[in-house]
Amino acid sequence: MQRSNSITRENGVSNLHVGIVNNDPRQRKFSISACRRHSIELNENQFMLIIMFSNAETNERISYKQDGSRFGASQLTLKFATNSLYKIFVKARPPQDFVTLNIGGSELKLIQVDTDFGEYAAVWNTSDKTPTKKGTRQDIQFILVGDGHKTLNKNIQVKFYPRSDSHASWGQKLDQITWHCEVDEFGAVSVTEEQTV
Secondary structure, rough: EEEEEEHHHHHHHHEEEEEOOOOOOOHHHHHHHHOOOOOOOOOEEEEEEEEEEOOOOOOEEEEEEOOOOOOOOEEEEEEEEEEOOEEEEEEEEEEOOOEEEOOOOEEOEEEEEEEEOOOOEEHHHHHHHOOOOOOOOEEEEEEEEEEEHHHEEEEEEEEEEOOOOOOHHOOOOOOOOEEEEOOOOOOOEEEEEEOOO
């Protein structure tokens, strides 16, 4: 059986519903990638964070571009459409307790999908975003706050396209981003390594 997620809108508010379905291959693929095992030894101050983005209306993974060092901040640009809903899944190994997620200035409600596996889901509405100027990229903050004031604050490089522009979905699909994280004595979380699939 596969976990399924649906979006409904009530009075202009988007809600994520987590349930179970049997036959949706898009959900099956999502579940498989979420359960990948990583053979890496971690100490008590380290964890791995797996992040997955998909279009909430189509369940398609987002696309990305390899920009090399053209823009300085990152070699990877994530592509999003404006006025769209995106599902964000966050999974920690070993499991971590998270409270809130803020991405690009939007405070998102985290829904705990699986307590045993430290898996959370949220819905991000890009209606307040404007298209990125041609030939440029934007850095937006990805802030994840956990128990005990543990906070990860990392910039991700993105490009926003008008909803009607098919370029937002062109290119290679991003299965997941994996961040190797380390927590210091003050609760600040730093990303020591990034992997994309």
